[in-house]
Amino acid sequence: MAQSKRIRFISFLQILGVILVILGHSLHEYPGDFHQFWFYRMFQTVRMPLFVFISGYLFMISMVKREYNVSLVDFIKNKAQRLLVPYFVLTILTFVPRALMSEYADEPVKMDINSFISSIFFSDKLTIVFLWFLPVVFVLLCVSFIGIKLFKNRLSLFFLIGGILSIAGYFCVNQWEWTFM
The missing domain is CATH 1.10.287 (Helix Hairpins)
Incomplete structure (x- = not known):
């Protein structure tokens, strides 16, 4: 093709x-x-x-x-600019209004530093739930970049290891009800 x-x-x-x-x-x-x-x-x-x-x-x-x-540092800088900066800016801008309107929300948010930090890292606490994929894609891209550089001549092995870890992670996350990212 x-x-x-x-x-x-x-x-x-x-x-x-x-x-x-x-x-x-x-x-x-x-x-x-x-x-x-x-x-x-x-x-x-x-x-x-x-x-x-x-x-x-x-x-x-x-x-x-x-x-x-491209170097790892340049790659991470570029992906952070494109994925993490919008994520953090939108989270910061929406946290205060969401916390102030908590009495009208299905899931109230406290106005404190712990709630703010949780709203950045835990998917069940996000202020804009539809942006959950931005930090996840950032991590996946960084892991993939490092893996491809390390396994340059053995990409099949990298994909096999990634597949096994993904399947294991799926079962562990469901079992532990892990909400980080």
């Missing part, structure tokens, strides 16, 4: 992912037993892994195929 056809296919997957995210957020509050409907459960299960797959594929093209040569 030619490179332009691959990119076109990725563009199609991106559009599909956006549609699935919009549907997921639109139908989230739908009353009744709709959440038990197989189609709803299917696209809820597929939409975020689809974005992770697309990101990983494009990341691989930029790093491996084009021999992306």
